[in-house]
Amino acid sequence: MARLSALVEATAEATGWSSNNVSLYARYAREAGYIKQAARGMAAAEMGASDGAALLGAMMASHYAKDTKHTLDDLQETVRTFNGWDNAYFDSIKDFEMIMRPVPMLIMSDNLERVVTLPKCLDFLAAQHSILGLLTGLIERAADGSLARFISKGRGTYGTVGLNLVVQRSPLAANLELIAGSWSRGKNSIGQVVGKIDYHFPRADIWRGDLISLHKVSHYTILRMGKALA
Numbered sequence: 001m002a003r004l005s006a007l008v009e010a011t012a013e014a015t016g017w018s019s020n021n022v023s024l025y026a027r028y029a030r031e032a033g034y035i036k037q038a039a040r041g042m043a044a045a046e047m048g049a050s051d052g053a054a055l056l057g058a059m060m061a062s063h064y065a066k067d068t069k070h071t072l073d074d075l076q077e078t079v080r081t082f083n084g085w086d087n088a089y090f091d092s093i094k095d096f097e098m099i100m101r102p103v104p105m106l107i108m109s110d111n112l113e114r115v116v117t118l119p120k121c122l123d124f125l126a127a128q129h130s131i132l133g134l135l136t137g138l139i140e141r142a143a144d145g146s147l148a149r150f151i152s153k154g155r156g157t158y159g160t161v162g163l164n165l166v167v168q169r170s171p172l173a174a175n176l177e178l179i180a181g182s183w184s185r186g187k188n189s190i191g192q193v194v195g196k197i198d199y200h201f202p203r204a205d206i207w208r209g210d211l212i213s214l215h216k217v218s219h220y221t222i223l224r225m226g227k228a229l230a
Contacts, residue, residue, distance in 0.1 A: 002228045004035065007047045010228035011055060014221040025058045028068035049143060052225045053135035060167040060215040074172055074201055078131045081198035121146035131167070131174050131199050138163075142226020151219060163219040168212060172201035
């Protein structure tokens with residue numbers, strides 16, 4: 001298990017932010033009660049996946065570090081859109097289950113119930129959860145090695161498999177994209193989107209203007225944070 005300083009350094013390295021900037025978000029998240037705190041030195045709190053989720057969520061969804069508490073409160077209220085994985089993407093790749101070790105998930109699409117499948121390491125997505133729950137689950141799977149094994153297993157079948165997480169700041173929303181046939185350019189996975197899960201904030205205003213602010217990370221950041229916590 002890692003201390004907060006190690007988590008900050010790993011997150012800064014993965015995202016390209018300065019350690020000082022990441023530390024500022026971490027401090028606000030800790031003061032808000034979303035990151036564990038204890039004495040300094042040898043008695044410092046050991047970080048877990050939920051702490052990493054709070055840090056990354058604050059960085060991606062806050063306009064300013066001082067907004068961290070409000071942002072994390074809102075992220076905790078977000079819900080997965082009921083239709084789950086967009087089944088239309090899966091229809092185009094019939095043999096995708098070769099790399100998925102599927103777990104059934106009931107969804108609704110066009111008022112019809114259908115069952116699609118999830119990668120075994122992403123089976124937590126079948127239950128209702130918030131964006132913070134999504135981040136916690138992904139970082140947990142990164143820390144135990146199952147996310148890296150899933151991504152590695154896709155190589156040779158589709159070139160590679162990857163994940164992108166996109167967070168929209170205003171109005172608050174997010175989506176998790178499963179990418180196949182992808183390659184890396186910097187820290188983002190590029191390729192065909194073969195699955196997508198959307199998240200929304202129930203109390204979000206329908207219209208706040210035409211300028212939309214988005215932040216995106218790939219599995220690279222998730223894996224790096226998980227490695228720091230392993």
